[in-house]
Amino acid sequence: MPAHHSTLNAPDGELHRFHFRVILAGIAVLGALALLATRFFYLQVVQHDYYTTRAEDNRISVVPIVPNRGVIVDRAGVVLARNYSAFTLEITPSKVADLEATIDGLGQLIEVLPKDRKRFRKLLEESKSFESLPIRTRLSEEEVARFAANRYLFPGVEVKARLFRQYPLGPIASHAVGYINRINKRDLEMIDESELAANYRGTDHIGKTGIEQKYEFQLHGETGYEQVEIDAGGRAIRSLSRTAPIQGSRLTLTLDVKLQEMAEKAFGDRRGALVAIEPATGGILALVSNPSFDPNLFIDGIRSDDWELLNNSPERPMLNRALNGTYPPGSTFKPFMALAALETGKRTPGQAISDPGFFNFAGHHFRDDKKGGHGTVDMYKSIVHSCDTYYYMLANDMGIDAIARFMGQLGFGQKTGVDIEGESEGVLPSPEWKKRRFRRPEQQKWFAGETISIGIGQGYNSYTPIQLAQATAAIANNGVMFRPHLVKYITDSRTGEKTMIEPEPMRRLAWKPQHVETIRNAMVGVNTQGTGARAFAGAGYTSAGKTGTAQVFSLKGSEYKSSRLKQELRDHALFIAFAPAEAPKIALAVVVENGGFGAQSAAPIARMVFDYYLLGKLPKGAAQEDDVEED
Template identity: 85%
Template sequence: MALAQASLNAPDRELERFRFRVALAGVAVVAAFALLLARFFHLQVVQHEYYTTRAEDNRISLVPIVPSRGVIVDRRGTVLARNYSAYTLEITPSKVDDLEATIEGLGRVIDVQPKDRKRFRKLLEESKTFESLPIRTRLSEEEVARFAANRYLFPGVEVKARLFRHYPLGPVASHAIGYISRINKRDLEMIDDNGQTANYKGSEHIGKTGIEQSYEFDLHGEAGYEQVEIDAGGRAIRSLARTPPVQGNNLTLTLDVKLQEIAEKVFGDRRGALVAIEPSTGGILALVSTPTFDPNLFVDGIRSDDWDALNNSPDKPMLNRALNGAYPPGSTFKPFMALAALETGKRTPGQAISDPGYFNFGGHQFRDDKKGGHGSVDMHKSIVHSCDTYYYTLANDMGIDSIARFMATLGFGQETGIDLEGESEGVLPSPEWKKRRFKRPEQQKWFAGETISIGIGQGYNAYTPIQLALATAVVANNGIMFRPHLVKYITDSRTGEKTMIEPEPLRVLPWKQSHVETIKRAMVGVNTHGTGTRAFAGAGYVAAGKTGTAQVFSLKGGDYKASRVKKELRDHALYIAFAPADKPQIALAVLVENGGFGAQSAAPIARMVFDYYLLGKLPKGVAEEDEAEED
């Protein structure tokens, strides 16, 4: 009986459990739907604006439009760097089914070099698929016509016009102007550090050296943008809006490019440098470093063989000797030593020494360049005839500390502040410098005998041509030093407003005018009856100057004869000058590497530069070339 009752109750319990499971499932379903509804409400209502923006961003992409780079001209308006339009062959990867096959097919129609393919691959990695990328640049008219005839075979490929940088004068003033080339990782870091990342989207080039580098953000301009609607596959559908780019600002330089061109030509195939400055403003009139190079080679990526030729040349054409070459100043240092002697009271103009042709110190004989000496020598004669013994004695009397302090005020051993990057400091020797320079204690000690050679511009002395030119300009300008600069004014591309780069006086040296006049008269004497007489014979103006010859290596007491010395070990030739002597308009420093005597190699170059700048007279060889070009 009990067994039968249990059997009857079993279906009831199963039914109850079933109903419980159904109810539990219903609650779960309701809860799930509630969660879905809540999530739906959160997405559609609470975060509606956020996801609408995200969807719009996915639908619309901003394509950067690269601005046109600013133009660079010289002080007379001659174009030194400009832009020109040329045809490029471009591929839009999103519109091409088989990219490799397309590139192979194009190679059968138009010459596509391995370097073109390599550059395209690099651009492809950095770009969006709907952007068109150049596979070949600067197509000829024939190549454009050939592609046009086969255009139907290459969907997603088209010919476009793009702007390219061009330097019309080629190698002329290339170290001053510099060049642009493709942006690398280091450039990207610099752009990011300056908060310019957005402005450089789409840009492929940047200034690498010279004015192109130091005024990069003025020249670059402001990028524009095009709003492009794209589909789910990343393909461009249509253009929605366009914000045009703003062209970069234009630069007008202080450089006189005709003077620059003449200076480069008269150097011929010799290595060297020339810096010409306007003393009253600090404006650079010419900045020469020879040999030079063609900046056009770098614009679209320099070929490996061209780079090897430049980089491995023993003449080092990529070295800016005017700013980075440090050389002993030789006897061009003597006017500054004489001025230091006057200002420190160590000498008077009429105080004379007897020169036997040598100076003995510490058991060592420092020889004069003239055997038998110059006899009785005062300050004027010491500069005019370049008497070494006078300056051996003077250096010993002044001491290294006094010399170093005075020369530092002239800018030696420090950057001049010119508006170009990478300037060298040179070496202004002193006991403190020697302690920093050498590691071993026995090397760090300054010996009194080392001071003697400093007096004639030898020893540890090593200065850049621009430092020599600046110091010369300061003497010409009676102690007022202006910061050397290459840019005269910047023209705003939108408004046309010109922002002048005002002459910036770095310091005013409290020299006695009578002391300055003593040095100037002696430097005039150099060219009228001294070491520079031959170079300036018959000049239609009065120039003040000083010749110099700097040893490249020690002769250890032997006689110097250029014919017995390897060319690369021959003395450097130097010359500093300003003119007209009474109202200087131009001051310069000339260096001819391994050129021998300054009077023979460097002074004639200065004469030809002065003749053109002051009289408009062209050197004979240059004038003949100009006539031939006109014919």
């Protein structure tokens, strides 16, 4: 027999130990099975809803559908801003291992210019790495096909159909319409504060200036959503449901774009601004700031060289001079001063002064623009022939407090409330203003001599063209002042319902009708026999106006000779007017920077605007320098 023993013949101790190990193993197996069963129960029953949702989320992707941005048109329906669809080549940086190599590779297939690379790098700095950024926009069909055939070589790169904003008239009315550009951090903060973040999912652009900015939420519309089933690789399999986006509202402006275009051309290459208002409603008919800029440059992210050109140009084309430019009003201030004199009882229409050509105050001679003076001057003559001495004396008699109170009612030195952001307040001088403006006590004191120059629209006076236009419209409308506005009505894209922007009277000034009539008659005289007569000779309507010339720097008693001065030191030319004088349909203010006399530079522009708006034609000729009364 063999020497070894079988298990059955093993001693009782060893058999006992074997049974014990078998039992322990069984317990361990049962315990493990119990744990698995418990975990299975927890996952399948207790956490069923949670993991079902997670699985569904992994299987279903919610894709935002960006709405069409609302169209902007002028009062006649001429399109100022619209959309069109085009293909864009886009890179998601987080999905690309070597960005430069990828761009180089794309350049072998599709033309990628240095300007495209520059713009992409700029966008990369401003954006998140997981965002899709354009390297090329507006691809041709051939370029799209070429990339599609080689798409497998470029993970993280794809062609997308995008909606692009377009401004078909280019620079025309660009300061009024504004432009859109890519959303930045500040825009995101604004969106979050407005609690509209969900409505901007998938949106890359937002209004930056003008109407595009002010009416952003109306123009944007409502974002739609599509539920798409995806596979494990993240590829779309099929669409499960779709909520269509709602196009942004259509904005109809008060602007007459043909009038706008004509007014811009009237400036030529001169810097300046023009604001034309419908007196009975406050609707802005034209808002010119010259030079202008092409808003189409900004849509894809402006090229750095284009931005340098615009931002550093001495002509400052990005400055909205109509709303942000502030200028001394010069003699265009005189009709308002005369009305203040009538309303406060400081003057009557027939009350006259003798003008020797200067006004002497505390040993200082305030000179009139006409050597030897204008002789005997009443209120009518003071406006028609723009007598400075009359207003030196009037300002001294009224005092700064009375002047500031009256001019404040007309809106000088305060924002008009026009529906464009960034409007300047200007400066309405007063002792209170001076205390706020200066730090040192000796600078804060108001001196009586400072009031004198205020009377002729000089000194600390500084107003925007839109403030001048609003005040002029108030005289044209017998003291009823409306808030200037650019949007006439908003059309809902779903229902077609129009929401009118109702004319909003800011205030009704209780002027005596005979006082207003006195001022209006004198302003008619300006354009028939005074400083504006040459510019309005032969007009087929009666207009009322006032020329003005504003000093850029102090002459310190010297005689003004424009030919001896650098262009930027020459006087600004101004003109305010309304027409037809008996039933005004249009009121305006014109400023031509460093244009010299208002009669020479600004009044002819106003004549062209009135001729076009009232008669539908351009004037035959402009004023000649040699036979224009200066002011």
